[in-house]
Amino acid sequence: MALNLAMFGPPGAGKGTQARRLATERGIPQVSTGDILREAVQGGTELGRQVKAIMDAGELVGYDVMLGIVRERLSKADASGGFILDGFPRTVAQATALDDILEGRQGLVVLEIAVGDETLVNRLSRRRVCGNCGAIVGDTNGEAQLLCPTCGGELSQRSDDREDVVRGRLEVYHRETAPLVEFYQGRASFRTVDGDQTPEVVAQAVQAALSAVNGAAA
Numbered sequence: 114m115a116l117n118l119a120m121f122g123p124p125g126a127g128k129g130t131q132a133r134r135l136a137t138e139r140g141i142p143q144v145s146t147g148d149i150l151r152e153a154v155q156g157g158t159e160l161g162r163q164v165k166a167i168m169d170a171g172e173l174v175g176y177d178v179m180l181g182i183v184r185e186r187l188s189k190a191d192a193s194g195g196f197i198l199d200g201f202p203r204t205v206a207q208a209t210a211l212d213d214i215l216e217g218r219q220g221l222v223v224l225e226i227a228v229g230d231e232t233l234v235n236r237l238s239r240r241r242v243c244g245n246c247g248a249i250v251g252d253t254n255g256e257a258q259l260l261c262p263t264c265g266g267e268l269s270q271r272s273d274d275r276e277d278v279v280r281g282r283l284e285v286y287h288r289e290t291a292p293l294v295e296f297y298q299g300r301a302s303f304r305t306v307d308g309d310q311t312p313e314v315v316a317q318a319v320q321a322a323l324s325a326v327n328g329a330a331a
């Protein structure tokens with residue numbers, strides 16, 4: 114059965130790690146809006162120029178731009194058999210629009226990955242990303258120069274993972290994204306997973322949540 118999944122959670126909750134893992138397991142694309150935007154910034158495209166300052170400040174990119182990106186990405190052939198949205202929707206307006214985009218497709222499953230603020234600030238200050246394979250390395254103790262344990266590529270800190278920016282991103286999350294819990298609460302296909310555990314244990318909890326949703330739908 115096709116899995117159409119949206120994951121949301123505060124910055125550093127582990128959405129990317131879990132989405133990537135699940136996408137590989139299921140053979141469906143991980144659609145990370147943050148990654149799409151970062152690629153545009155790195156590639157120096159018109160979109161990248163538009164969004165760079167907003168992203169560096171930890172603010173949200175505008176509704177129309179985001180909708181255009183997601184609509185186009187989900188219409189591609191590889192997403193027809195399922196997808197994992199990572200980082201979208203991030204506002205109630207985006208969630209409403211997503212329902213419209215998906216009309217006529219298999220029902221949407223939504224997972225919230227919940228983690229407390231102080232854990233996140235601590236996690237993000239130590240998080241590094243591989244410039245070569247994109248792996249997220251979480252246990253670096255904040256050292257500046259390290260190599261990726263997966264491919265040997267150089268690790269670096271995302272410009273929006275500095276503590277002051279992280280605190281701002283958390284504020285944006287509580288104001289703009291946390292209301293999604295209320296928006297989705299009444300749906301049988303909505304589940305919350307405790308993200309304050311090791312990635313392996315969170316992955317098991319994600320699988321359990323997906324089975325529970327399937328069971329409820331059967």
Ligand code: AMP
Nearest residue numbers: 146147168171172173174179200201203
């Ligand atoms: P992420 O990698 O998901 O933490 O996203 C990094 C940054 O990209 C965010 O801080 C926003 O500036 C932007 N972004 C990603 N997804 C969205 C979205 N759904 N709506 C608005 N801005 C987004």
